[in-house]
Amino acid sequence: TPKPQDDPPAIFIKVLEIEKSLTNAKTKWEAELIFRLRNLNDDRIEGAVITIEYDNGIQGEMFTVEILELSNEFGNAFVTLGRFGFELGLINLRVLDIVAEGYVYDADLNTNKGTQCPLFSDACPVLTIDAPPDPNAETVPTQVPIATETEEPSAVPTQVPTAEPTEEPIVTDAPTGTITDTTGIPSAEPTQVPTLTPTTTITPTTLDELPAIFINDLETERPLNNAETRWSADLKFRLRNPDDDRIEGAVVTIEYDNGFQGEMSTVEILKPSNEFGTALVTLGRFGFELG
Numbered sequence: 001t002p003k004p005q006d007d008p009p010a011i012f013i014k015v016l017e018i019e020k021s022l023t024n025a026k027t028k029w030e031a032e033l034i035f036r037l038r039n040l041n042d043d044r045i046e047g048a049v050i051t052i053e054y055d056n057g058i059q060g061e062m063f064t065v066e067i068l069e070l071s072n073e074f075g076n077a078f079v080t081l082g083r084f085g086f087e088l089g090l091i092n093l094r095v096l097d098i099v100a101e102g103y104v105y106d107a108d109l110n111t112n113k114g115t116q117c118p119l120f121s122d123a124c125p126v127l128t129i130d131a132p133p134d135p136n137a138e139t140v141p142t143q144v145p146i147a148t149e150t151e152e153p154s155a156v157p158t159q160v161p162t163a164e165p166t167e168e169p170i171v172t173d174a175p176t177g178t179i180t181d182t183t184g185i186p187s188a189e190p191t192q193v194p195t196l197t198p199t200t201t202i203t204p205t206t207l208d209e210l211p212a213i214f215i216n217d218l219e220t221e222r223p224l225n226n227a228e229t230r231w232s233a234d235l236k237f238r239l240r241n242p243d244d245d246r247i248e249g250a251v252v253t254i255e256y257d258n259g260f261q262g263e264m265s266t267v268e269i270l271k272p273s274n275e276f277g278t279a280l281v282t283l284g285r286f287g288f289e290l291g
Contacts, residue, residue: 011045011100012109014038014075015219016119017238019276020132023083027136030082031091031129036219037075039103044075048100054081054093071100074221086134093127095120114216130244213247216240216277233283239273246277256283 015036022029033052037045048071054063071077081091098105110118117123217238224231235254239247250273273279 008102008104009039010106010109011037011039011048011098011103012106013095013098013111013119014042015111015217016113016127017217017219018129020129022132022135028083028085029132030080030084032078032080033093035071035077037071037077037098037100040109044071044073045100045103046071046073046075048075048077048098048103050077050079050098051096052079052093053096054091056084056088056091084131086131086137088131090128090130093129094125211241211243213239213241213250216244229287231286231288235281235283237273237279239277239279246275247273248275248277249273250277250279252279252281254281 013035015034017034017036019032019034020029021032035050037048039045050071056063069078081093084091095107107121108118110120113119113127115124115127119127215237217236219234219236219238221234221236222231223234237252239250239252241247252273
């Protein structure tokens with residue numbers, strides 16, 4: 001009785017990077033896809049063939065890329081889709097199969113990439129890639145309201161009414177008939193209330209809460225060096241905001257220790273993130289006794 005053979009080990013998409021760039025004097029755009037393939041031991045899968053399918057959304061046409069360039073020694077496979085006009089607002093991407101000798105593709109192990117389920121699995125078969133903003137589109141400038149001066153109304157002077165002279169009746173000396181008193185009450189001087197100086201209230205412009213940025217992808221490569229007697233770790237931080245814009249010029253500060261030896265090292269400043277929103281750093285080189 002032939003001995004039953006074990007199922008081949010699984011491979012899957014550990015990381016999927018998407019770079020959207022402008023072409024043709026910024027009148028068109030394209031999407032570069034980078035698939036990072038691994039097995040359950042986190043080994044790089046070299047020589048794999050990936051078959052994908054995509055449609056252009058609103059136009060409804062379907063395109064199939066049957067074979068991408070074989071994944072390289074780092075387990076990476078690349079393809080560029082495009083060039084698209086900006087009237088094409090999105091593309092819908094599907095992975096039909098990944099073939100590598102001695103392995104079987106398991107889509108349920110794929111990265112979620114921020115979705116509710118593994119990419120290209122039965123639960124999430126399609127990944128939608130939106131077009132970048134059209135730099136030639138007319139935009140209405142956002143007007144930041146300018147603080148205005150609030151003037152308090154000037155107080156109207158309170159005028160004390162002028163007292164009309166009150167005339168006492170003329171008193172005569174009955175015996176002589178001469179006038180003895182014609183005194184009148186003089187007009188009262190008006191009481192002037194000072195005019196108030198207009199009060200200027202400057203309302204400062206309230207700044208909206210700054211938008212968040214975050215690490216959208218973290219890639220880790222562990223190359224061997226020094227004639228394969230040491231190893232290092234290449235880290236690639238991919239920074240984005242909630243609109244999936246690339247974050248250029250960001251500085252990332254990290255800290256790491258070497259595990260069982262307990263020493264702590266700090267990389268205070270990595271090279272600022274580039275135009276693709278990627279910041280790079282290499283840690284090492286370590287001996288293999290450092291696990």
